[in-house]
Amino acid sequence: MKIFNSETRVKILALLYGREFCDFNYIREKLNLTSGNLEHHLNILKKADLIEEKKTFYNNRIRTIIKITDKGKEEFKKFLNEIIYLSGEKNVN
C-alpha cells in the first residue's frame, strides 16, 4: 500500500503535521469524510507507523485522539518538499 497514492491520506497527514493532535471528529468534518472512510485511512496510516491513536475520556464520553508520529512527520515533509522542489517553489521547514 503506497501511502501517498491517496489524496485523502495526504490531507490527513497534512492536517496532523501542523498540530500536536487532532480529534477524530475534527478530521472527519474538516476533510468532509464519513467515519468509515476516515477509519479506513487511519488504519493504513497506523499500520505504517505514521500516526498514533489514543482513546481518552472527555465529558464522560470516549474521545479518539490522533497524533502524527516522528516517522509520519518525516515522510510527509519529504513528500511535500519533493513536490514543492519539483514545481520550482521554495521548501517548507
Add this chain to the structure above:
Amino acid sequence: MKIFNSETRVKILALLYGREFCDFNYIREKLNLTSGNLEHHLNILKKADLIEEKKTFYNNRIRTIIKITDKGKEEFKKFLNEIIYLSGEKNVN
C-alpha cells in the same frame, strides 16, 4: 479516476507546473519511471485535460513534448495549496 490518488501523477504535474514544457525522457529520468508507466499516467492526465502532448522533430528524431494546461496549473495549485494550508504552512503563488 481521481487524479491526485497517485504519487506519480502528483509529481508529474509538479514537474510540469514550473516549466514551459518538458521532454518525455526528461520526466521519465527525473521521476525514475519506465516509459510504459509514464505513458499510462500521461494518458490519464491528457484525458482530464490537465496536460497536452506534442510530437516535434529534433535532430531528425521524433521528440515528445509535454505541457501543462491552464486547467492543469489550476488543479495542481489548488491541490498543493490545500495541503500547505492544512499543514499550517504558507501558500505558494
